[in-house]
Amino acid sequence: MTPFPKSYSYLSSIDINTAEAIDKVAFELLENEAAYERASQALRRRFVRGAEFVEGIDRGGRNNAWRKI
Numbered sequence: 001m002t003p004f005p006k007s008y009s010y011l012s013s014i015d016i017n018t019a020e021a022i023d024k025v026a027f028e029l030l031e032n033e034a035a036y037e038r039a040s041q042a043l044r045r046r047f048v049r050g051a052e053f054v055e056g057i058d059r060g061g062r063n064n065a066w067r068k069i
Contacts, residue, residue, distance in 0.1 A: 002030055004030060007026065007030065008030050011023060011026060011027040011030060020059065022058075022059050047068045051068070052067060052068055053065040053066065053067050053068075054066045054068075
């Protein structure tokens with residue numbers, strides 16, 4: 001059982017071979033628990049070490065920053 005049922009439902013309904021790169025990464029993270037844990041740990045380490053913001057790229061290719069709450 002995935003902790004993100006709506007995301008998993010969406011990603012399962014599309015053709016992953018022709019999907020956008022971000023959809024492929026999201027599907028891999030939901031399907032592969034080890035990959036999900038690595039990504040989760042990387043974010044956790046950044047915030048624990050004092051990062052207030054973590055930067056990334058969203059679906060539209062825009063740079064974003066996620067803030068620790």
